[in-house]
Amino acid sequence: MKKSYFKKIKSMHWVGVLTLILLFPIALFAQSGQISGVVLDGSNNEGLPSVTIRVKGTQKGTTTDVSGNFKIEAAKSDVLVFSYIGFKTQEVVVGNQTTLKIALAIDDLTQLSEVVVVGYGTQRKEAVTGSVISVSGDKIREIPAPNISQALQGRMPGVEMSQTSTKPGATMQIRIRGTRSLSADNNPLIVLDGIPFPGSLADLNPNDIKSIDILKDASATAIYGSRGANGVILITTEKGQKGKKPKISYNGYYGTQSVFSPYPMMDGPTFAKFRKDAGLYSNGIDETDNINTNWQDLFYRDGVMTDHSLSLSGGTETGNYNFGGGYYYNQGVIPTQDYGRYSLRGSIEQKVNKFVKVGFNTNSNYNFSNGNQIGVGGILSATPISNPYNGDGTLKRTFKMALDEQFTVTRGVVEDLKDVWLNENKGYASYNSFYGEVNIPRIEGLKYRTNLGLDFIQNTSGNYTGEGINNVNPTTISTAGIGNSHTYHWTVENILSYDRTFAQKHNLSVVALYSAEQNKYNRSSVAAKGIPSDDFMYYNLGQATGEITVNPNDQDYQMWGLMSGMGRVMYSYNDRYMASATLRSDGSSRLADGYKWHTYPAVSLGWNIMKEPFMVPVAGLTELKLRVGYGQTSNQAISPYATLGRLSTRPYNFGPTNYAVGYYVSTLPNKNLGWEYSETWNAGLDFGLLKDRLTGKLEYYITNTKDILLGVGLPATSGVSSYTANIGQTQNKGIELDLNGSIIQNKGGFTWDAGVNFYLNKNKLVALASGQTRDEGNAWFVGYNINAIYDYEKIGLWQEGDANLTKFEPGGNIGMIKVKYTGEFNEDGTPKRAIGAADRQIMNVDPKFQGGFNTRVTYKGFDLSLVGLYRVGGILISNVHGPNGYINLLTGRRNNIDVDYWTADNTDAKYPKPGGIQSGDNAKYASTLAYFDGSFLKIRTITLGHDLNKSLLKNSDIKMRLYATVQNPFVMFSEFHKESGLDPETNSYGNENVATGGYQRRLLTVGYNTPSTRNYVLGFNLTF
Structure with missing residues (x-):
């Protein structure tokens, strides 16, 4: 045992x-050891902070620091799991490795837009609580356009891009959620790579843009304080990627332009009959009824547009770079009119050590434009029965109509005179920013950054008109003028930020800012008569034999400064509950002592309802987030020195030959001038359906703008007409809807995406000065839209047998314009008074709603896309049809728009009988002829493209794309276009014809500007 x-x-x-x-x-094998490494963003090789690293199957884990570095204890057999929101989770077996370098890939294509720029930082789209809308550079480049504003038109709800000119190089007027101020600038702030941008969008090459983010509500824009009252456009340019080999990209296109539609002027036979119907004028010396001259055919030329951009980008293990250059040129359809731009840009970022990096961005351009003195007014008014040719076939210098003699202007004449009849504009601009960033040691997530912006803008203009040029008198003295302007702008920003994620659920972002900026601007111009030689052009004006003029109104110097402090806190819990709070204070040199500083708060909240545990899954619903925000912004609504009094000069006569220049008070000082400021409430709902194949945003906002700066009228005995004070108030409110859908997802190589947006904005004037309810001179009326017309309302034409014609219109006749009567009637049905000024109506110009749409279909490397915009309601003002254009006088003195006019045999006509002159060569109530329903739907572009790396180059690193685009192919649902054939988009300001006063400048019109064009473009993109 x-x-x-x-x-x-x-x-x-x-x-x-x-x-x-x-x-x-x-x-x-199971012994633990220390594993260290770095986690990078696979798209740009930047270190990723706050990445979660976990030993699979255990609770052991850590997170990366601000540079993406980490350390963790793990055995050789362990599997490390790397996870970060927006990136694909990656698993790595430790094995014998002691150092790891992990590059995380973006989760999917939808995640490319997950991060948006929100001002002094970025934020994941899921955590955004304000009203922000973004568009990528690739989307911008889908439309071959010379500037960004044209490429953005119709793509963003609440962002209205309106044409103010159709000349080559023209930019658009931008309004974000309507017009707030009556007298101040309503343009949004532009921020380029984090620095306030003093230039124009025309200065930037669209090929250099990586993304554009637009901040629309005050909870988002308050971080920019007084600069953000009208919204903020944040532009981020392309940069290189660390650790990537050099990449060369070329983008180019060439296109032709033709007139979208000639102005619908009468031809010879039509005009001859029209003049007889008017019975006012017999033919002039050079006019014969059997002549039919098409002046527009003799004038327009084919336009050309071309664009070329080349860039080089890449990076090392510690830095990145991007350099590029571009050239754009547009020869317009009007002779000698053109625009060109050369652009250079560069960016360098370099890591000095593990804590410090520095960088530099520069954008410079040189641009030129010519031919702005050439218009179409003379061509349009020339009668078609005028003969411009001599007997030998040569052009006459001038030709005579019934009462007018005109200088003969054709395409050949203008081009032959280009050296003695010119208007040139040249500009150079350089926008530069330098920055340094320090990751504070031992405090994870804490960074300090300083930005320095240095900008310089120079513009030179010159004009010269030789002796007898563009004048019926061949000995008219020559004239010339030259002007220069310079802008110097600097900005310094000191930013302290803290970004940290705690316990994988609590995301905290804190920013503190102190900044200062200064702007200096000077402008001067000189004009002269009697230039000794055409070779002088607009140079050496001191040699002029005639008068040399230095107009005080053409000389200017301004300097202003702004100092600011700001703090912002953003917090997110598990992407379920989000909050943001901002406080900013600005001090402006423009305002009076005691009123220079203003502080404004902003707060916004977000609730991702789909993240709630109690949320019962709803069929098809994948995203549902509620946002609400409140904020204040303000506006430096006055020019520098407006708080001070102003003296102006005036000559005083002492007898018939003696005079002296004296001074008088032209502006009274007001040391109480303060800020215009706005309060905005915003509510938004973000939603996604069918696994986010359909996504959308619905927004509602209301903005009250107070203490608007307006002129207060003074009695004539004061010697000054008015002074400026804070006394006005306006309100804007509206709804915005943005929908984007993936209708077909890669079914047999076929995909179909589409988007549509809708927005309406209603504004009204809430208060004017001293309790006033109306200012008829400016067409401002309390309780009505800011953009209003105060005029009669045309309801037809007077016809034979109409009751009370002579009582409504004493001395009136049939065939004349009939307007609405708003007065009272007697018991027998007769009016108590004649139609008069009391019958003028307040009419709203703005549309009921508007928006844009786009769609893109792809099939095995081929793509077809379309972009358009639409407008419903409102009033389109046509200076072509109204009295201000001189080409719808209905008298026969000059050529006339080809309109359906009243005769005894055509009583159903829209326009009055010819010859019914009231005053100033115009028919009574002629202004009403300018008003059309503003509705239209316009296709902006149709593009057909082919991606060759999906076919011929599919096994190559070379990417190549060919495309063909037609711009402005057609217009639908437009009363104005149906009648005239013209583009219903505006192309002029309301005061286009200063000789007749016109409409308020703020009202955009269709005028006799350079005609709109239809463009045909072939493009080519190459990357290798």
Whole structure:
């Protein structure tokens, strides 16, 4: 028994030894060691902070620091799991590795838009609580356009891009959620790579843009304080990627332009009959009824547009770079009109050590434009029965109509005179920013950054008109003028930020800012008569033999400064509950002592309802987030020195030959001038359906703008007409809807995406000065839209048998314009008074609603896309049809728009009978002829493209795309276009014709500007 026991013990001993021998290598392999490494963003090789690293199957884990570095204890057999929101989760077996370099890939294409720029930082789209809308540079480049504003038109709800000119190089008027101020600038702030941008969007090459983010509500824009009252456009340019080999990209296109539609002027036979119907004028010396001259055919030329951009980008392990250059040129359809731009840009970012990096961005351009003195007014008014040719076939210098003599202007004449009849504009601008950033050691997530912006803008203009040029008198003295302007702008920003994620659920972002900026501007111009030689052009004006004029109104110097402090806190819990709070204070040199500073708060909240545990899954619903925000912004609504009084000069006569220049008070000082400021409430709902195949945003906002700066009228005995004070108030409110859908997702190589947006903005004037309810001179009426017309309302034409014609219109006749009567009637049905000024109506110009749409279909490397915009309601003002254009006088003195006019045999006509002159060569109530329903739907572009790396180059690193685009192919649902054939988009300001006063400048019109064009473009993109 004892022996058996010892045998058993001995047996167990050998079993234990054998077990230890078998387990030894396993134990050895399982020994823990320290693993270190870095986690990078695979798209740009930047270190990713706050990445979660976990040993699979355990609770052991850590996170990366601000540079993406990490350390963790792990055994060789362990699997490390790397996870970060917006990126694909990656698993790595430790094995024999002690150092790891992990590059996380973006989760999917939808995640490319997950991060948006929100001002002094970025924020994941899921955590945004304000009203922000973004568009990528690739989307911008889908439309071959010379500037960004044209490429953005119709793509963003609440952002209205309106044409103010159709000349080559013209930019658009931008309004974000309507017009707030009556007298101040309503343009949004532009921020380029984090620095306030003093230039124009025309200065930027669209090929250099990586993304554009637009901040619309005050909770988002308050971070920019007084600069953000009208919204903020944040532009981020392309940069290189660390650790990537050099990449060369070329983008180019060439296109032709033709007139979208000539102005619908009468031809010879039509005009001859029209003049007889008017019965006012007989033919002039050079007019014959059997002549039919198409002046527009003799004038317009084919336009050309071309664009070329080349860039080089890449990076090292510690830095990145991007350099590029571009050239754009547009030869317009009007002779000698053109626009060109050369652009250069560069960016360099370099890591000095693990804590410090520095960088530099520069954008410079040189641009030029010519031919702005050439208009179409003379061509349109020339009668088609005028003969511009001599008997030998040469052009006459001038030709005579019934009462007018005109200088003969054709395409050949203008081009031959280009050196003695010119208007040139040249501009150079350089926008530069330098920055340094320090990751504070031992405090994860804390960074300090300083930005320095240095900008310089120079513009030179010159004009010269030789002797007898563009004048019926061949000995008219020559004239010339030259002007220069310079802008110097600097900005310094000191930013302290803290970004940290705690326990994988609590995301905290804190920003503190102190900044200062200064702007200096000077402008001067000189004009002269009697230039000794055409070779002088507009140079050497001191040699002029005639008068040399230095107009005080054409000389200017301004300097202003702004100092600011700001703090912002953004917090998110598990992407379920979000909050943001901002406080900013600005001090402006423009305002009076005691009123220079203003502080404004902003707060916004977000609730991602789909993240709630109690949320019952709803069929098809994948995203549902509610946002609400409140904020204040303000506006430096006055020019520098407006708080001070102003003296102006005036000549005083002492007898018939003697005079002296004296000074008088032209502006009274007001040391109480303060800020215009706005309060905005915003509510938004973000939603996604069918696994986010359909996504959308619905927004509602209301903005009250107070203390608007307006002129207060003074009695004539004061010697000054008015002074400026804070006394006005306006309100804007509206709804915006943005929908984007993936209708077909890669079904047999076929995809179809589409988007549509809708927005309406209603504004009204809430208060004017001193309790006034109306200012008829400016067409401002309390309770009505800011953009209003105060005029009669045309309801038809007077016809034979119409009751009370002579009572409504004493001395009136049939065939004349009939307007609405708003007065009272007697018991017998007769009016108590004649139609008069009391019958003028307040009419709203703005549309009921508007928006844009786009769609894109792809199939095995081929793509077809379309972009358009629409407008419903409102009033389109046509200076072409109204009295201000001189080409719808309905008299026969000059050529006339080809309109359906009243005769005894055509009583159903829209326009009055010809010859019914009231005053100033115009028919009574002629202004009403300018008003059309503003509705239209316009296709902006149709593009067909082919991606060659999906076919011929599919096994190559070369990317190549060819495309063809037609711009402005057609217009639908437009009363104005149906009648005239013209583009219903505006192209002029309301005061286009200053000789007749016109409409308020703020009202955009269709005028006799350079005609709109239809463009045909072939493009080519190459990257290798």
